[in-house]
Amino acid sequence: MSRRSFLAGSAALVALGVAGCAPSSSPSGGGGGVTLRFYEQKQEVIAYFDELLRRFEKERPGITVVHDSTVAIAPQFVRNEPADVGCFNDNLELARYIKRGVLGDLSDLPSAQTVRTDIGELTDQYATYPGRTSVLPYSLAAAGVIYNKRIFAEHELPVPETWSQFVDVCDELVSAGITPIYATDRDTWTLWQGLFDYSVGSLVAPGEFFARLKELGTDVGPDSEVSFEKDFAVPMERAKTISSYFNKDHAVRAYADGNLAFGKGEAAMYLQGPWALSQIALVDPDLEIGTFALPVSENPEDRQARVNIDLGLWIPTASTHQDEARELVEFLMRPDILNAYNADNLAYSTLKDAPPQQDERLAGLQDYVDRAAFYQGAGTFVPTSIPLGNYLQSAIRSGNFQGMLRQLDADWRRLAGREATV
Amino acid sequence: MTDTTMYQRTRRRVEPLYYVFLIPTLLIFTAFVIIPALIGIFYSLTDYVGFGDWSFLGLSNYAALFSDPRILQSYGFTLGFALVTVVVAQTIALALAVALTRRIRFATTLRTVFVIPMVVSGIVVAYVFNFLFSNSLPAIATAVGFGPLEESILGNPDLAWLSIVIVSAWQTIPGALLVYTAGLTSIPNDLYEASALDGATPWRQFRSITVPLIAGFILINTILGVKGYLGVYDVIVGLTGGGPGTATSSVAMTIFGGFTGGDYAYQMANATVFLIVTALISVAQIVATRGRAVQL
Structure with missing residues (x-):
């Protein structure tokens, strides 16, 4: 206990230290310049945004922008000193x-009108604040089944369009002695992100399901209008079948093992998002890779891609430089800048009439993004106080997915009982 | 009258330097441990999420806590784990200490070697063992055809806890070993010589001389050990991440999950309960062993 308190204490001290180092966001005396704090902590693109910020400073003399890339988002809000502009994964x-109204309204910004409505609506699925557009979607990541094109070509396997075709492909790979799917159970997020989300998304629309679930609250159960046990039963049958095609040592493999193994061509498919592609490229830059949306029904029209708003822009109401912060947001939202960012970082633009993502590895998902045939993963709606990834670990091992669903219903009731579902 | 004056004079004679030593530590401890703990206990009675508005709930977080099977399971796991590990680690540490204080070859070198685990950070140790359990051990088991270990124990919900016991014990034995070595060297050798003349066997000597004389050291090791094992966190993060399933989720892990999961107040209630449980266990240990130690 005391060791934990000590760690927490030191973490707080470090956080204070970091804040202490950052130039104060109050107007500096000399020259009347304004210093903005820009929060963005996605490791892979910190340098990219640094360059954008320098460009902004050149175009807009008098404003200096400091890049805050501390990992945890909570401390700045706990201290009531949030950054002036945030650029963060739009998640729970x-x-x-x-929901608590600490992010200001951006709906009157000209750039707010340029965002695709069907993408803007995605942010509302997690939470809304009455009368506000709290987040402007900046970057959309789309994920599906990553597959090794060489292995598929060598065994003359088609890209599956229905569930039974998918099972056939897996069976043929097994008889050819190839691991169909590489899974990494030890990093439990990879289980819900891939297996769980893909199995559910094309059969049950997560946004609507969880909206109903929230309304039901403590009434969720086997006889309620919607429940995990009832609505996710078929998806979890799919998940169970899919997990039977995993690599033999999936239980002890971690995300990094998966990228390495897939990069070395040790498996035909990998249930991961575009974030894994750069890691796989480190192993084998010439590996021919494609992506398809996992079919979980017999109707090819049902197929949808899993998307998430990888980055969204927001301005906290506590920022003392609202005007300058909005200028920075407008700058970042400029189509030339936003589209270039997404093209360069294996993501999709959130703007109307944006050019397509050119990367061949992701080409298979472009059509889904264009048609808005997408969903935000069911796992992303489950609060982290429900250890979904750990439950999946057990279910894969025991095969008892129904038990897991009942557990999820029970956990949901408990969370709803103390209003902790968001 | 004179007695009282004497007493007061004695009391006044306390060296002021002691207070000078004490006060800074006391201030730091109060500012960084006691006050945050009190604030945490207060928030456990609210629905605070770490920022923004909150309202007072009373004890409902505590009520929810005791009906949450996941919380109860984490207590069961943590207490069982602490009990098993303290027995395993203390037994091995005491055996090693006895061996190393005898005149065996390379005793000094061996003592240095055995202390190495203590200076390596827990998370590093856990990752190294993770590799051994996931790759090396199954490979060896497959090579020699030993079925039960061909699958990594980390992936087995019934056995994963063993890996945490092994690594935690491996990591904490050196500390206990040092304390026992100090205890053993404080026992005068003539006691052993005298008892040997009376025909006592080494086992009898251990039971009747060694154990009673180092009982104080056993007590301090057990209390510190149990307290440390109850807070087990880094070793689990590095080995199993609390899995498979929730088989190895410790109380500290569920508490920490509340900070990122928006369950701050609820897990503060959990932390408060855990603080009381830990304190009670320590007090119980002290009471149970009070007066057992023999002074020469």
């Missing part, structure tokens, strides 16, 4: 800030 964590 950000939803808590939206």
